[in-house]
Structure formats: C-alpha cells, structure tokens
Amino acid sequence: MQSHAWWQRGVIYQVYPRSFQDSNGDGIGDLEGVRRRLDYLVRLGVDAIWLSPIFPSPMADFGYDIADYCGVDPIFGTLEDFDRLIGEAHARGLKLILDFVPNHTSEAHPWFAESRSSRSSPKRDWYIWRDPAPDGGPPNNWISNFGGSAWSFDEASGQYYHHAFLEQQPDLNWRNPELRAAMADVMRFWLERGVDGFRVDVIWHLIKDAQFRDNPPNPAFGPGQPDINRLLQVHSADQDEVLDVIREMRAxxxxxxxxxxxxxxxLPVERLVAYYxxxxSGVHLPFNFQLIxxxxxxxxxxxxxxxxxxALPPGGWPNWVLGNHDQKRIxxxxGAAQARVAAMLLLTLRGTLTIYYGDEIGLADVPVPHELAQDPxxxxxPGHGRDPARTPMPWDDSPTxxxxxxxxxxxxxDTTTLNVAAQEADPRSMLALHRALLALRRAHPALAIGGYQGDRTEGDVLVFRRRSADEELLVALNFGPSPVEIPHPGAGAETLLSTHLDRSGPEPAGPLRLRxxxxxxxRLGGELQAARA
Structure with missing residues (x-):
C-alpha cells in the first residue's frame, strides 16, 4: 500500500462548506463547523476533505465568484480558522484539498476593476475583451453556462468582456503570462499553508479559441435542455493549448x-484522459463523472x-465520482435501494474515489420552491437549479x-426520518454500509490498489474482480429488484460484505444468490488462488 501515494489509495470526501455545519447561528456552514465534525469524518473512514470555495466573494455564484484568492470570506471565518482546521485535520491523519477557481474571478476582484478602468490598463489583457461584431452585438455566438450570451458590454470602454458563467464572473485570459505567474503565486500561498492539493474548477475552459470563432449548432439539442446545450462548445473550451497551462500548474x-x-x-472519456x-505531466486526476x-x-x-x-494512458491512475454540488444526488x-448498490460499486472500483457529503446517509435532493431558490x-x-443537491447536512432529528x-x-x-444520529444507532443503515465499505477497502489491498478485471454482465447483474498479489475478490451487483443467481466462484469462497449488512462467511456449494x-x-477461495499461482 505504501508504494502508492496517499491520493491513490485514499478516498476523498467533498464538503460544501455552506451546508455542512454552522457554528455561529447565521444559518450558513463555516470552517469552524467543519472542524467540529472532523471526528465524524475519521469515524466514517475517509482520507481527505475537499472544501468547495471559501474565498472572499460577493456570492453571486456562492463562492465561485472570487474577489480575493488569498483570503477567507467572513461568512466562513478567517485565515486563522483555516489554519486551525488544516492543523487539526492533519493531526487526525486527514488531508485537505482546496477548491481553486482559475477560469474567472468576481467582477468585484481588484484585478477586474483595474482591467475595466481603461483600454490601456496594465491588466486589460488579464481578462478577455473584444470589440463588438459589425452589427454592434456580441463578438461571437458563445453561450453562458447559465443561459444567454457569454458576452457583456462595457459602455465605458466600448468593448465586450467574456464570461463563461454569470456576467458577474468575467473570464481570465490564460494566454497572458503575467496572469499565469500571478495564479502560480496564489497556488503557492495555499501550498505554503499546508493544503494537500487543489481541485481545479472547470479546468477545460481555461484556454479559448485564439480566433474566437462561432460555436456550431448542436444537432442533438432538444426541448427541456439548458440553453448551453444549444451549441457545441468546440471553440469556447477544451483547446489543446490548455495542456501547457496545466503543465505549469502541475510544476x-x-x-x-x-x-x-x-x-x-x-468531457467524453477520449478527451478526458488527454488531461493526464x-x-x-497534466493533472494527477482528471475527474471522471461517467457514473453520474x-x-x-x-x-x-x-x-x-x-x-x-x-482509455487510461500507461501509468494513469483512475478515479470515480458518484455525486457533487452540480448534479442530482445519487x-x-x-432510488434508495439502488443507492446502496451504487455505494458498493463506487467503493470497490479501482482508483481514487470521491464521496459527496450526505451521500453516505442516502440524502436525496430536497425540493426547493422557485421563490426560495438561491442558485443563479x-x-x-427555472428547472435547472442545483439547490436541491446542496441542502444542509441533517445531523439529528431536530427541526434544523x-x-x-x-x-x-x-x-x-425531513430530519425526523433521515439524519446522522439515527443512522449511527442503526447497524444496517446507509451510514453503517459506508463505514463497512471504507473499512473493507482499507483492509484489503486488492480493493485499495489492486487490479480490475470485468467478469460478466448478464441482465441486471454486473460482476467484476479485484486482485492484489495475494488475494482476489469478486464483486457482484444486482441492479434490479428481483433475486438472481450467478455461478459459484469455487471452493473456499466467502462473503465479506453485503449491502444488506446481514450475511458473511463461507458460501455453500451451488449458485450464489443475490437478492x-x-x-x-x-473473497475467492484457496483452490482458485492456488490455480492462479
């Protein structure tokens, strides 16, 4: 196990700070709240915490619009709170990964204020400014990820600035070497404070087409899809030159x-793996969202x-994600029954795994009426908001x-039916399943760092094997509601863990039955191990 880096053999837990634990009664989670829940994360069995953005921000996009890359927003606490959190996390053996949002800043960032002040500003080229089209409209047809044009007009200078997201989130120009140097300093600022790495937001967006050509229409666009899907983003993102930027970050x-x-x-798998x-020389882990x-x-x-x-390149380490702050919860x-199967799938696959807060207790999307919506x-x-997957963590059955x-x-x-305290008291709860799966993964190198081999897919059943030098495990998953049988894997086979948490020990002869x-x-038996040897 020690031959692999911590991030290869470990499991990451994403904390959305606004929703994890509030320590001061303002209704918004904070760093002190996260610190108070570190022991819960240790008991859960994860290895690293990934914090969504905590930087000073007007919160137009809840922290993904950054006004200062080297500070902490007062909503979340102070730099001293951050230092205390990372110190106590490290003391418990937990790593801490920080969200890094380099594609855009807030319009309130001093860099943008200076860039906007004049066409001759020294920081004008730190952002993406273009003259209007001949008809006076936007420079091209690029669409914002939140709908509408990705260009906003600045009357004072007579130019448009580009924003892949909200108009309050102007995109930085990563073709500018001074900007790149400044961002490298930002990374060093946090690395010097002890962060164990970065999750880089929308990293495939950092470089845009140098000619700013129109994006072509998407032939698959249809009713009900968000506006961003109307065009294929072939010129506004995923440019080959982005790998040069990522290589500098990696250095x-x-x-x-x-x-x-x-x-x-x-991105599709064939493009995703290019980011190794x-x-x-690229990112250690290009987040793999295929399961989502x-x-x-x-x-x-x-x-x-x-x-x-x-598709993985030689030496490329895989990773898997079931949920995050931008997607519907698993x-x-x-459904609740298959969420347990999904948990076993995630935690028995090869590679680095990420759990989204609340998924370990089976938290589902919480309906948020449009009039209460916070998500821009x-x-x-309407209908595309992410609030339902960002609701507060229910720790007990009290109203809040x-x-x-x-x-x-x-x-x-409804905290009376789903909360952490109740599941801690239930030996067959979703939380108990996650703790058992994480303990199993830590105890068995075949799961943590071993090889993967597909075995069979028949009807609703998926079977695969995980192997280390001295052990072979078989994972069988029933994606359907009806019982099924699979061939017995050989003498000496034993059940290590069921998602129902009610069976273990040697398996009798005959087909294996999955409910x-x-x-x-x-765990496969001695005869098969001897045959492999």
Whole structure:
C-alpha cells in the first residue's frame, strides 16, 4: 500500500462548506463547523476533505465568484480558522484539498476593476475583451453556462468582456503570462499553508479559441435542455493549448512534497484522459463523472468501466465520482435501494474515489420552491437549479437537523426520518454500509490498489474482480429488484460484505444468490488462488 501515494489509495470526501455545519447561528456552514465534525469524518473512514470555495466573494455564484484568492470570506471565518482546521485535520491523519477557481474571478476582484478602468490598463489583457461584431452585438455566438450570451458590454470602454458563467464572473485570459505567474503565486500561498492539493474548477475552459470563432449548432439539442446545450462548445473550451497551462500548474504542485492536482472536466472519456497530459505531466486526476452521467443499468455501467479502463494512458491512475454540488444526488437518480448498490460499486472500483457529503446517509435532493431558490442558474433557467443537491447536512432529528441554531440558508430534508444520529444507532443503515465499505477497502489491498478485471454482465447483474498479489475478490451487483443467481466462484469462497449488512462467511456449494437490489463482495477461495499461482 505504501508504494502508492496517499491520493491513490485514499478516498476523498467533498464538503460544501455552506451546508455542512454552522457554528455561529447565521444559518450558513463555516470552517469552524467543519472542524467540529472532523471526528465524524475519521469515524466514517475517509482520507481527505475537499472544501468547495471559501474565498472572499460577493456570492453571486456562492463562492465561485472570487474577489480575493488569498483570503477567507467572513461568512466562513478567517485565515486563522483555516489554519486551525488544516492543523487539526492533519493531526487526525486527514488531508485537505482546496477548491481553486482559475477560469474567472468576481467582477468585484481588484484585478477586474483595474482591467475595466481603461483600454490601456496594465491588466486589460488579464481578462478577455473584444470589440463588438459589425452589427454592434456580441463578438461571437458563445453561450453562458447559465443561459444567454457569454458576452457583456462595457459602455465605458466600448468593448465586450467574456464570461463563461454569470456576467458577474468575467473570464481570465490564460494566454497572458503575467496572469499565469500571478495564479502560480496564489497556488503557492495555499501550498505554503499546508493544503494537500487543489481541485481545479472547470479546468477545460481555461484556454479559448485564439480566433474566437462561432460555436456550431448542436444537432442533438432538444426541448427541456439548458440553453448551453444549444451549441457545441468546440471553440469556447477544451483547446489543446490548455495542456501547457496545466503543465505549469502541475510544476507548481510538484514543487511541494506529496500533493495532488485534480481537474474538473465534463468531457467524453477520449478527451478526458488527454488531461493526464503527455508523459503524465497534466493533472494527477482528471475527474471522471461517467457514473453520474450514464444510464443506471448493469450493461451500461459495465461498458463504461471497461471503456474507461482501456482509455487510461500507461501509468494513469483512475478515479470515480458518484455525486457533487452540480448534479442530482445519487439517491434521487437511482432510488434508495439502488443507492446502496451504487455505494458498493463506487467503493470497490479501482482508483481514487470521491464521496459527496450526505451521500453516505442516502440524502436525496430536497425540493426547493422557485421563490426560495438561491442558485443563479435556477433563477435564470427555472428547472435547472442545483439547490436541491446542496441542502444542509441533517445531523439529528431536530427541526434544523443540528446544522444550525438559526434559520438554514436552504430548506432541510425531513430530519425526523433521515439524519446522522439515527443512522449511527442503526447497524444496517446507509451510514453503517459506508463505514463497512471504507473499512473493507482499507483492509484489503486488492480493493485499495489492486487490479480490475470485468467478469460478466448478464441482465441486471454486473460482476467484476479485484486482485492484489495475494488475494482476489469478486464483486457482484444486482441492479434490479428481483433475486438472481450467478455461478459459484469455487471452493473456499466467502462473503465479506453485503449491502444488506446481514450475511458473511463461507458460501455453500451451488449458485450464489443475490437478492433484489443487493451487492456482495466475495473473497475467492484457496483452490482458485492456488490455480492462479
């Protein structure tokens, strides 16, 4: 196990700070709240915390519009609070990964204020400014990810600035070497404070087409899709030159011992793996969202795992994600019963894994009426908001779930039926399953760092093997509600863990039976091990 880096053998837990734990009664989670819950994360069995943005911000996009890259927003606390959090996390053996948002700043950032002040400003070229089109309109047809044009007109200077997201989030010009140097200094600022790496927001957006050509129409665009899908983003993102930028970021991170660089990338697998970079000079982990986006069936999941494993470059370390702050929760996407199967799938796959806060208790999306919506995307394009997946963590059955003594910034789920305290008292709860799966992964190198081999996909059943030098495990997952049978894997096979948390020990001869919505991890027996030897 020690031959692999911590980020290869470990499991990452994403904390959305606004919603994890409020310590001062203002209804918004903060760094002190995260610190108070560190022991919970230790008991859960994760290895690293990824914090979504905590920087000073007007909060137009809840921290993804940064006004100061080297500070902490008062909503979340102070730099001293951050230092205390990272110190206590490290003392407990937990790593801390910080969100880094280099594609854009807030319009309130001093850099943009200076850039906007004059066409001759020294920082004018730190952002993307273009003259109007001949008709006076935007320079091209690029669309904002939140709907509408990706260009806003600045009357004072007579030019448009580009924003891939809100107009309050102007995009930085990563073709400018001074900007790149300034951002490298930002990374060093946090690395010097002890952060163990960065998750880089929308990293595939950093470089745009040098000619600013129009994006072509998307032939698959249809009713109900968000406006951003109307065009194919072939010129506004995912340019080959972005790998040069990422190589520079990687060099900064590699200047410090045992750190990790993770990239947020929503691209098909064949493009995703390009972000490992030539000679693995890119991000250590290009986030793999295939499990979030794929149809939930044994055949579809089995196929995407095999395709991803084949696409990895030599030496590229895989990773898997089931949920995050931008997507519907896994329990909403597949239902409560299959969410347990999904947990076993995630935590038995090869590579680095990320758990989204609340998924370990089966938290589903919480309905948020449009009039209570906080997410700017929901306000711009009703029906596409992300608030339901960002609601506060329910720690107990009180009306505010032990999250806050005040009024929570978003509604909570029905805390009387789903909360951490109740699940801690239930030996077969979703939380108990996650703790058992994480303990199993830590105890078995075959799961933590071993190889992967697809075994079979038949009907609703997906079966694969995980192998280390001295052990072989079989993972069998039933994606359907009806019982199924699979061939017995050989004498000496034993059940290590079921998603139902009610069976273990040697398996009798004959076919192995899986109940509906059940997953099982088997350890294969001595005869098979001897045959392999």
């Amino acid at each position: 900064v991170v590699d200047g410090y011992e045992d750190r990790v660089l993770i990239g947020e990338i929503y 970079g030539p000679g693995l 986006l794929a149809p939930w069936s044994a055949r579809a999941i089995g196929r995407l795992i095999d395709e991803y494993e084949r 329990a909403t996407r597949v 995307w929901e306000r711009n394009e 779930g032990g999250f806050t003594s005040g009024r929570p910034w978003l509604p909570l789920n 509906g919505d059940e997953g099982v991890v088997f």
